[in-house]
Amino acid sequence: MRTESPHGPYDPFSYEVQEDPYPFYAWMRENAPVYHNAERGFYAVSRYEDVSTVLRDPKRFTNRNGISLEPSLWGPQAYKNVFFLALDPPDHAALRSLTAKDFTPRHVGKRTERIRELTRRRLDPLLEAGDTFDFAADFAAAVPNDVVCEMLGIPEADWDTIRFDTDLLTKRESDSDERSPETLAAAFRLATYYVHLVADIRKHPSDNLVSILCQANVKGVKLSDSEIIAFIFLIVSGGNESTGKLIGSSWYHGWAMPQVQRTGLGGRYGDWLNETLRYDNSSQMTSRTATEDVVLHDTLIPAGSRVVVLHASANRDHRVFENPDTFDIDRDTRKMLSFGAGPHHCLGGALAKVEMEIVLEEVAKEVESYEIDIAATARVHSAHQRGFQHLPTTVKRRGKSG
Template sequence: MLDYDPFDYALHDDPYATYRRLRDEAPVFHNRKFDFWALSRYDDCLAAVRNFGVFSSAQGTTLEPIKAEVPTLINADPPIHTKMRHLIAGMFTPAKVAVLEESVRELARELLAPHRDSGRIDIITDFAAKLPMAIICRLLGFPKADEDMLRGLTDAVVHRDEGVFEMPDEGMHASYALYGYFAEDMKRRAGAAPRDDIIATLMAAEAAGDLTHEEVLGYIFILSIAGNETTTKLIGNMIYQLHRHPDQLAILRAEPDLLPSAIEETMRFDGPTQMMARTTTRDVDLHGRTIPAGAKVALLFTCANRDDRKYDRAEIYDVRRNPRDHLGFGGGLHACLGAALARLEARVAMEELLAMMGRFAVDESALQRMHSPQVRGFTHVPVEFGGAA
């Protein structure tokens, strides 16, 4: 019997057989236990993210009921979303992000330096978890000494306990701690010289009456989580897939200019953004079923990205594919604001990792996954390396 339960840990290691059945047998699936619906085909997910009037984000993008009444960038529809995104969208264009490459590369090399001669590295804890958090903290203006603490809190926010349809107490406490940290940071800034960072821009918007204080805090909350999780899990997933597909690693070694294409293929084939939820504003008739108004709908991006109705040989990992139209960064008005930054960080990270490691192998017996309905990736990816590539 076909079942899709994103809170079942057994699904997290390899959901793709279930995803295939969803696409083929139940493209509009209803989970009765938690009372949500799921769309699994590429065209259906793409249509949903483009139709914010019917598939709304205002009730939250998680399956669980939203607990915050203040709109955030991710939990808003136009015109609120348009106003909030416009405030800092210009900071994340490819041209603006490109100037960060030298800083990202210096930081990557600094993080890898202690491991170059050891022959072992945990891709996540030693490297991938630290790099994007350090960069987003710099963009937000947070001190280096707080990076580990902030990363731990953001990880707790996205973790879910098995079979539990709500944020765990640890996640709620982490959310409160993050909001408290952000509020204290803004208080310290009030009497100090202005800084040139994202929070300064948001505080200026608050002073101008364009954002409330609560909206600024919510904005920082979303940026701190998104700036950490996506790239961290992308790097870990990519190392794992190259380990599992040595033929593709050999192609990438021989043709390093394919790295941007390989990043897009990893986002398609095994991306970190597994699912985002919407709420229907009216009844939706699709594939012979009716999703009622007010229903939560899971848009299964990683499932849609393997839809053979969209991609030829969709279940094959092919670094030459370069599928720029994948849904790994979402789509429509809510397409990932930091996609250009994630692509830059992933490219630089992979360049430095592949240059350092030569031959490498993931210790699959020691892999550990994070558990979240929305985020797909590892908390530990131990690797042994050495020798010529």
């Protein structure tokens, strides 16, 4: 058995891995199901069964040090950055429950028409301006950001600014795991903005998520401004990064596979996005800390070790999905782990799926087919997120010849 992939070491901060991580995952699943990167200091699990087990076992694999490999976001202080994502049950459930009802399928269903309105507000001006536009930057990333900003109570005039700075939070100019000065400046601007937002909403509460948190208490204790700000970062980043990039990836795979494009634009929006979720999820990984010595596949994961959980790899495991490297719009995707599993399954999963389906449906009302200028595309470089920053697209409108 080889000790290293023929593609090189698995390093999520490597641009080579970020461009196409799936050959690395495939090698690890078969040759090193518990992969150790000594230089970065983590163990990685890649098989479906192991990923599912770790996600569902907070006693042996805790969130207390956070879920990111970035040094600035990892450690006992992680709670300050990612709020309840850095907690385990029962503390995690107590905080998650404060806003969980707003993300249930029932409550999300009530927002359907508003999401459709926000989608058309982004799409219509693009189509009126011509048949060529940047599907990723000007549309796919904008709609989820608009939805979540409105839910939080962020004024509409600031939505694009919030999106711009949130995009910078994951931007990397090299293989380094450290944040760039540009990223740190964006984080500071957002934090300053959110400080003023929370102060204003405390004085003038309304019907939004931040108002709910400002008025909430857990076991008789009100949330601090810093806790609420951490929640805002979490929700905006989740909506902006994961959902927007998934929409863009659906679009890209529709271009790469014309039959998928025809079938998807023909009405099978849910199947199109579900298979994209499985095949090429925007969220590639999360992290945990081993609370005790754990042996998996004859490999010791010592207590205190960082454990990278590759749910994007699990979705390509042939033990669960037949022909996993084939994009199959007819596939049963119910077993996919794209939204996680266990107590930390994605809070916004139902909202994300509704947003994605509405976006594709509204585009399909206007667009018969499309082409992507592949030479001008650009991927986002992030250890945790996968997707496109730019997808220059030319569409053929329905009812138009030529």
